[in-house]
Amino acid sequence: MTLFPPKEQLLREEIVLVGKLMYERGLIVAADGNISARLDEQTILLTPSGLCKGMMIPDQLITIDMSGRKVGPETAANRHLKPTSEITMHMEVYKQRPDVLGVVHAHPPHAIALSIAGISLADCMVPEAIVGLGLTPTTPYANPASEENARAIREVIVGHDALVLERHGSLTVGRSPMDAFFRTETLEQIARITYMLHQLGGGQPLPPHQVEKLIQARRKLGFDRAADAADFCEYCGVCHIEGEHTSPPAPSNGSTAELVQLITERVMRELNR
Structure with a gap:
């Protein structure tokens, strides 16, 4: 027993x-x-x-x-x-x-x-x-x-x-x-x-617009967590999800080249939405 x-x-x-x-x-x-x-x-x-x-x-x-x-x-x-x-x-x-x-x-x-x-x-x-x-x-x-x-x-x-x-x-x-x-x-x-x-020499990450769809699926399943917004913005370039917005990391040392690249990436993400 x-x-x-x-x-x-x-x-x-x-x-x-x-x-x-x-x-x-x-x-x-x-x-x-x-x-x-x-x-x-x-x-x-x-x-x-x-x-x-x-x-x-x-x-x-x-x-x-x-x-x-x-x-x-x-x-x-x-x-x-x-x-x-x-x-x-x-x-x-x-x-x-x-x-x-x-x-x-x-x-x-x-x-x-x-x-x-x-x-x-x-x-x-x-x-x-x-x-x-x-x-x-x-x-x-x-x-x-x-x-x-x-x-x-x-x-x-x-x-x-x-x-x-x-x-x-x-x-x-x-x-x-x-x-x-x-x-x-x-x-x-x-x-x-x-x-x-x-x-095999590495690989290409999923594009941000595809990652955003997966994040939305993650939320619908109830798997989303407190760190998601910052994580996906920093590592995957997805900084705007379902009306939420997280600012991307600021370019170091005020570099013009980094700023241009950052703006370009943001514009391309918006065009791909």
Whole structure:
């Protein structure tokens, strides 16, 4: 007979399934990665430290409060276990994003490799990335499992559902652990495509008028986030969406050539609408 309420038991089973999928698809190895779910405003369910996330059972998961203290019923399977070492990063996400109900941290190899090479995923190359993820920023390197790591994601997670952690991995959030996992999977797929593009000599981004249509689709699906307007203006040249307007970055040092180029791009975008 289960020790847990039905809702919590289902979340435990979902987290175990997500761990298996991450392990099977090469997004983590050995004891890498961690997964969590919000049980209520004060309680988080998360994976333990030191276990292979592809081989967990529901009773091994640990419940903590927002101070990081273990709470809830202990089981024979989790009594000797400690919460994930990335506990501060998970708690920071839940503090900054009341809407988030699931968090996944993985070590996707292509995303990590690109971050080490200084190649960003914040571009407008692939439609699925624009609609489903938005633009994915890379946070500066911080030691894993440190307070510095939690600080590195603090501000940027407010406006994004997916981050690349430089040299470290990925952090994705969603309405459930499975929702967050799907974003991890998409992020690594985009990283793989980006890696291939660089092997082939690069590629052309989608034109602004096409990006604008994808942004509108993103909004209709309810995927839009606080950082979208600034991100799409800076990286994709789309600074006017559905009546909203965000000024493009000012040219550096008052350069006439940059100003002319900026005005030309704006005029061409308006002509293509």
